[in-house]
Every structure is written in structure tokens, then in C-alpha cells.
Amino acid sequence: MSFLSATLDRVKPSPTIAVSTLAAELKAAGRDVIGLGAGEPDFDTPDHIKAAAKAAIDAGKTKYTAPDGMPELKQAICDKFKRENGLVYTPAQVSVGTGGKQILYNALMATLNPGDEVIIPAPYWVSYPDMVLLAGGEPVVVECPIETGFRMTPEQLEAAITPKTKWLIFNSPSNPTGAGYTREQLKALTDVLMRHPHVWVMTDDMYEHLAYGDFEFCTPTEVEPGLYDRTLTCNGVSKAYAMTGWRIGYAAGPVELIAAMRKIQSQSTSNPCSVSQWAAVEALNGTQDFIAENNKMFVRRRDLVVEMLNAAIGIDCPVPDGAFYVYPSIKGCIGKTTAGGVKIDTDEAFAKALLEEKGVAVVFGSAFGLSPNFRVSYATSDDALKEACTRIQDFCASLV
Ligand SMILES: Cc1ncc(COP(=O)(O)O)c(C=O)c1O
Numbered sequence: 001m002s003f004l005s006a007t008l009d010r011v012k013p014s015p016t017i018a019v020s021t022l023a024a025e026l027k028a029a030g031r032d033v034i035g036l037g038a039g040e041p042d043f044d045t046p047d048h049i050k051a052a053a054k055a056a057i058d059a060g061k062t063k064y065t066a067p068d069g070m071p072e073l074k075q076a077i078c079d080k081f082k083r084e085n086g087l088v089y090t091p092a093q094v095s096v097g098t099g100g101k102q103i104l105y106n107a108l109m110a111t112l113n114p115g116d117e118v119i120i121p122a123p124y125w126v127s128y129p130d131m132v133l134l135a136g137g138e139p140v141v142v143e144c145p146i147e148t149g150f151r152m153t154p155e156q157l158e159a160a161i162t163p164k165t166k167w168l169i170f171n172s173p174s175n176p177t178g179a180g181y182t183r184e185q186l187k188a189l190t191d192v193l194m195r196h197p198h199v200w201v202m203t204d205d206m207y208e209h210l211a212y213g214d215f216e217f218c219t220p221t222e223v224e225p226g227l228y229d230r231t232l233t234c235n236g237v238s239k240a241y242a243m244t245g246w247r248i249g250y251a252a253g254p255v256e257l258i259a260a261m262r263k264i265q266s267q268s269t270s271n272p273c274s275v276s277q278w279a280a281v282e283a284l285n286g287t288q289d290f291i292a293e294n295n296k297m298f299v300r301r302r303d304l305v306v307e308m309l310n311a312a313i314g315i316d317c318p319v320p321d322g323a324f325y326v327y328p329s330i331k332g333c334i335g336k337t338t339a340g341g342v343k344i345d346t347d348e349a350f351a352k353a354l355l356e357e358k359g360v361a362v363v364f365g366s367a368f369g370l371s372p373n374f375r376v377s378y379a380t381s382d383d384a385l386k387e388a389c390t391r392i393q394d395f396c397a398s399l400v
Pocket of ligand 1: 244
């Protein structure tokens, strides 16, 4: 009998972290590798946020805090929800964790019993199914193909709901596709949910601020206030504020759920880093102007990547609404063979050969539950993106 928990047999390590690690190892070994795998902005945390953290250290704000966040941060989060989403929450309805990841994990651990189902539209952020499995639940994956813009239709949602459904995990704009739901598209889904009062909504709004062009972000309870009592609205400072390493995520929802999440956190990691919490207070309360500036750069990069990938033979790359990812289809490459003699029968084979033969690291689509595709993170320099897309074009042109 293995010494390790049987639960571990149900999950796999994060494939996105695996790709970034492999790319870093190849680079360290002297290979010319361009990494398009990382899910984080390439720019630094803004200075005023760093200054708030330094001031917190100098003022000795370096002790334990309340397990699920200090009052000043909880208030800043309530103010953010009111100001940006028109949602009224009290501090008792707010939970702060060590990254958005811990918040989602706490919520699943706090609510899932064996056999409970969680609906996850695919392509999905890699951690959702494995977190559900770790918490003892059953992921119910609903494939949302490129033809419907990678969005779940109300019919698909209706068909996926059973008496065992506990949660729908909703993510717009999405990692890995960048697809966002308009207010009308979201209303069509919330109408279905209103007919099934036992289903709760875990909305992962991590990419809220990274929304481009005409696309306007909206969150389920904003669109359907009737869902307020069974929605956990999750968010964080990692992406829009370039604070991935600070590890602060948060959520707001019903008091009973928040208390259950606090219980788990108090017996696992205790509080999120006190200094990071002070940085997050400044991120939420301070100027938001730099976000629009950064978004101009993201739009330029998105357009560059979409255009160059669509010029590659066999690739079809839709234009995303937000986040910093594109999720092109490689249907036109399947069945071909690379110059190095590798048969491209899956997107995993495509990504592996692209890394080995051209030194470009992308994450294969099967990691996100929808194939044959790959994900490019365009949160890197224009020069690196141009070079990487040129190599992808060459790679596709060389397939026979
Ligand atoms: C959709 C989505 N949700 C949550 C997270 C987790 O964010 P954090 O770094 O705050 O844990 C990520 C990070 O990649 C993400 O892409």
C-alpha cells in the first residue's frame, strides 16, 4: 500500500507550471527558448503599491492578522465591490486568502461532499477540476467549442445540471481563451440558474479589469441580483495589479460560507502575508489609472499575436475579449509531420515538437479540457511575441 494519500491519485500537477518550469530549465541549459506559458504580466508591481508594503514593514505591521484578512483590507474590498460592481457586502461577508487559488480551494473544501458535482465549462483554468477532485467532488466538464466562441450556452448549462450539482464555476474573461460573456449572454445563463435554486455560483472574476474594446465586464449577481444569496464572487490583485508573487485573493458571499472558509484557513495557512495585505489595500484604494495604460499595451500585443497566428498555415485564432491569452485551434495541423519527423496527432505532440524544434513554449489544449488547441500568454514583450509567432509560422509552414 502506498504511503501517499489515495486522493492524490485523482489529481495531476499543474501543467502550466510544468511548461514554465521546462522552458526555464531549457533556457538555463543554454537553449534559445521563448516562454509563452506564464500566466502573469511581464511588468512590475506599481511603485505606490510597493511603497505601501515598505511602509508596512517599517511600521512593524509584520504580525499575524485575522485569518481571513485584516479589517482595513476587508473594508477596501467592500468599497471595491460597491464602486466597481454595484454590489453591497459587509466585511463579515469577505474572505481574503493567499491568492485567488486558495480562495477557490477553501470554498470547494468548505462545501463539497463525496459525489457532489461541480459544472466546469471547458476550456477551463487548469486548476478547477483538480481542486474539485482534491475536495472530494466530481467535476462535470461541459465542452464549449470554438464555434460558440468558447462560451457555454444556456442549453448546455440546463443539460449539465442534476440534483447533485452544487456549484457552477464561471470565469469571464476566461483563462485560457480570453472569451468574455456579454450581459445578455450571462443573463441567459443566470435565467437557467434561477430555475435551479440548489445550484450555487462560484464566479472567478480574476480578469475583470483586463477587458478590451467594446467588451464590458459583468459579474453574475450584478446581472441577476436574485443569485446574491448563493454566489461567491471571487477576485484578486494578482493579474490587473501585477502582484502575482504577493499572493492575495479575495471573495465575497454569504456569511455562513465565508465563516466555513475561515475555519479551513485558520487550520491551514492562518492569515495571508500581512505586508501583502497592506499592499493590496493600496492597490484597491489607490489610483487605478495605470490599468488603462497597461490595457493599451495588452490590446496591441493581442492584435499582433492574433494577426500573426492567423497567418500561420493550419491555425485559426479567434480575437479574445480580455485577459492576456489567445487559444488558437490547430485543427489544420493535425495529421501532419514535422521536419524532425514527429507526427502531430494531438495538441500535446504539437506543443512538444514546437518547443523542441523551434524553442517556443506554449501550453497544449488538452490541459485546459478542449483540443486541438494551444494557449499563448501574450503578457511578454512585443519583440519576444514577434519572434515567437514567426517561429510558429515557420513551424506550421514546414509541416507536411
Ligand atoms: C482564472 C484564474 N483564476 C484564478 C487564478 C489564481 O490567481 P492567484 O495567482 O491569485 O492565485 C488564476 C491564475 O492564473 C487564473 O487564471
